[in-house]
Amino acid sequence: MTDSKYFTTTKKGEIFELKAELNSDKKEKKKEAVKKVIASMTVGKDVSALFPDVVNCMQTDNLELKKLVYLYLMNYAKSQPDMAIMAVNTFVKDCEDPNPLIRALAVRTMGCIRVDKITEYLCEPLRKCLKDEDPYVRKTAAVCVAKLHDINAQLVEDQGFLDTLKDLISDSNPMVVANAVAALSEIAESHPNSNLMDLNPQTMNKLLTALNECTEWGQIFILDCLANYTPRDDRESQSICERVTPRLSHANSAVVLSAVKVLMKFMEMLPKDLDYYGTLLKKLAPPLVTLLSAEPELQYVALRNINLIVQRRPEILKHEMKVFYVKYNDPIYVKLEKLDIMIRLASQANIAQVLAELKEYATEVDVDFVRKAVRAIGRCAIKVEQSAERCVSTLLDLIQTKVNYVVQEAIVVIKDIFRKYPNKYESVIATLCENLDSLDEPEARAAMIWIVGEYAERIDNADELLESFLEGFHDESTQVQLQLLTAIVKLFLKKPTETQELVQQVLSLATQDSDNPDLRDRGYIYWRLLSTDPVAAKEVVLAEKPLISEETDLIEPTLLEELICHIGTLASVYHKPPSAFDSDNPDLRDRGYIYWRLLSTDPVAAKEVVLAEKPLISEETDLIEPTLLEELICHIGTLASVYHKPPSAFVEGNHGVQHKGLPGSAGSHLSTPKQPASNISTMGKTKELSTDIRDKIVDLHKAGMGYKRIGKQLGEKISTVGAVIRKWKKHHTTANLPRSGPPHKILPRGVSLIMRTVRNHPKTTRGELMNQLKAAGTTVTKETVAKGTEHLHRIEGRMDGAMYCGILDQHFLPSVRELKMGQGWVFQHNNDPKHTAKATKEWLKKKHIKVLEWPSQSPNLNPIGNLWRELKIRVAR
């Protein structure tokens, strides 16, 4: 007898037929009908129309039928709240049933019906069930409190259910304790500040006792709860560790990982010289190794967490390298994780084995994996200095295989090795050059060009090689073009006589025939450098490359700390810090300030620092930042540990917190007060989505729809949908944000310099100002500094178009008159929204003011922008 027969009636009258059957007098027929209804429900068919008929079947002694009706109710009560009320009486009655199974079923189902009206009736039965004599009912009721809290938190607090729940932690039955803990943790999650889980030594003791006796799932809840406790001293720490250690031998891998989390966290508090500390370290390795023989999905999560653990405490697994060896039928996601951990564990002691393995992997079938294996060889070379030579020879062997993607990957990797160990392995260059023709990937081509440029003096036919690339210059990717430009300039500086023509050719290709601003900027900079001061050019382009710090990619210690506390969570899977989701990028800001300071104080030093090409690559480029690692370790076993992001990254958009409005452009007006104003932008801004559509996108997104579906439904591109949603997440608005405009020509500091000087010595000439600015590192023309001081106006609040016109009227025109500028001037201002506002445009027209057209985001009118761009590019490397 199978259930597939329930699908045979797919004709139109199905619902009517079922209705008739549900109202049949025969019990058997009724039951069959309910089964058919449930079967339709399971495959996603809408059978909600049958609600009253199904509810009518609820009053029955037949447990199976009752269960089925309850199943149905849970599914549809939300959409039929009025109907659901009909069922209340039966629920209340069932909560008094002599059979504990029915009592539990009733209270459980009632909790699942997320209808406000029902919750009022739920309170009394729930109170009774929480004190039921039967532990099965109590444990079900404990979970029900969490459900009710989710529907109506206030009600739960008013009714005192939270206290009852806390009392259940002291229940005699371990399963009840576990469920109470789970329910309290869930409630605490939505009330971060409430003192629900009052973790004190007494509670801890109760939890640890229950830990030994409750079900595996309960153990996970309790262990996760324990992880939030802060022991008073190392003795308490040790005693908790001792009582948690047996969980490492549990058959359920989630229990094991949660136990690892607790141990990793409490271990921090143990003195390292304690004997027990060493014992504990030894006990951690075997269960972690065993996790790797579980199903691949479990392995994956375990590996992501092990990745954190080996960064925090490499000693735990340092002898277990072999378990991370890749089997050819491992799923690809397991293979890649294993590879990553192998590199983290690589040391002088085991590097020979590791290299032999990596070489083996480089002949595998899966292309992605092979590539990563080749890269791994390079990372080994950078990490373990003693192995570099061996790595290089392994890579050369791989190049001999002539497998195209292996060769390309190997060349990219060898470039990195050259950067780490300059002038050490150039003997291999000849072999590399043999493979020049087979390179078709931009990264590999760029790497090869870099090598040729860097070692141009040792390659006899360097000019020919580079020239051959030049032929298809415009078809190359930007990466290759930039690299080629730099390489030829290097070549020219090293062998100026033979390559004059070549350098001329590349410079004109880069500056005149290219519309790529990056390339053009760099071309101009080189051109100017070479034409003005070849000695300086040599110094700058061929400068000794400074080393960069080794551990750039480890997880930040504090973050690692936090993640370790959340081992086993989602955060520990993603290994990402919350800041990764922050809106503005402090990194960039900080760096900007540093450069600014550098340029203003010591331009020569700045040149050396900034223009020094390609810092040596760090050995740890793939490590997680130390703080992030720290945090992730705290989250071993969580989703975060799989994605290596901190748990807080998983908080969905903080709806409560409104982003502060971006600062108005008041500040920017102070910094460019002299800019002769205005323009009517004609540069094509693409058609904007109406706010309606944007709101609709966000609504659909909130409803859980994917970008793709939204896009299809509204007929917009996926990328557009994504952009709107990202913006909404970041700024909580769909309206247009104030636009940033091009970078200021004179930076705030320059402005304050001008203001200060002018304030103190109102007679300062623009020439003097210009020179001062130049000393501070900003080169501008006299005109930019402006023809004397225009009136300054303090702007209160946010400026709009009308206000701007007022300012122009009151201050700008008198200034023009005072400065005796005559008729031959042009007003120039950027495309700030108020500058382009209708009111402003009309005002300018009325006053017959000539306005310079200002292309949007134009770097050309902002000469210094070119330099910033170059800086940014270099900084980004």
Next chain:
Amino acid sequence: MLGFFVGEMIHSLFLINLSGDIFLEKHWKSVVGRSVLDYFFEAKEKAVNPEDVAPVLQTPHHYLISIYRGKIFFLAVIQTEVPPLFVIEFLHRVADTFQDYFGECSENVIKDNLVIVYELLEEMLDNGFPLATESNVLKEMIRPPTILRSVVNTLTGGTNVGDMLPTGQLSNIPWRRAGVKYTNNEAYFDVIEEIDAILDKSGTTVFAEIQGVIEACVKLTGMPDLTLSFMNPRLLDDVSFHPCVRFKRWESERVLSFIPPDGNFTLMTYHVSSQNLVAIPIYVKQNISFFETGSCGRLDITIGPKQTMGKTVEGLMVTVPMPKAVLSVNLTASQGNFTYDLATKVLVWDIGKLNPQKLPNLKGSLSVQAGAPKPEENPALNINLKIQQVAISGLKVNRLDMYGEKYKPFKGVKYVTKAGKFQVRT
């Protein structure tokens, strides 16, 4: 650790077949639209094999955690920070339960038993909290659909659901029900060991370890308290126990002391790691090579006994996934049969018993697609084998004692060694 969405661990469950049809969905709270699965389907499209779909996927509002079992994806939709292992373990437990109830875990069998499946899911998870996942307990609440029971049900009007509260939920030993009675009291233990190994071209062991498991079938009356001891328990590097095993006794005396569940269960799993010497029962001499010209290659494999502990190696089988360019094979086997699947390019050589006097050999030529470049990758050999009456690690059960009951049970221990992930690189 704050989740914005308050809610259960597992919000919804979808069962999806290989062609991407959703044939079952269950929502524990609100209904999550199927569109959330777009992210999963995207990942599935990209993956070469269904096994390669990453088990944890991130979407703007949800996390999708999936496992692949019996050609079905079990996919859980998550909204809060949840230990992913918790979810994965639970999903495997669901699949195990289906297997246990219906004899197999496949799309057809699930479709045939939709209502029971739905009831099971409801019983296993309440508001995201696992409720009853022990097979023994579940079977008392929802009876499995045996043919016999179906007949009886129709005759007597009985139902699939028990109305007795499962005792296991109440006692301190959730794995055993009270009042068990048998006329023949018996306790059998199977010690099963699997060798996971990687051998390199020259036959050297790159990596080897043993995964062991002790499966028990205990049918004893009352509340027996058992003690199982080993001759050499120090062999074991890592152990995991069924919840019934008293961990303290193991820590102090290295014996397994427990009140067993009723029926079949896994008593313990253990691990003997590569640091101890793992015996490799066979050696493999192989040569698979392709020629630069002439679009063909050669294959020659011989297998011989190595450390077999004096027992016969049986069920010997070699599986070779060939490079895609290999069109056909022209081989002769000195023993056993071989097949070459043209679609999957897998060569299977089923040898059977290993005769030390006459070593099995497979050799001949491989023909490669004309004009195709010489295959770059090296195929790896996958070995299956079985050795009865021996645990390759040398683990031996010393004795089994029973306390708490007066009768004399019948006791038995069986050993078997198998190849697990046993690979030979070429």
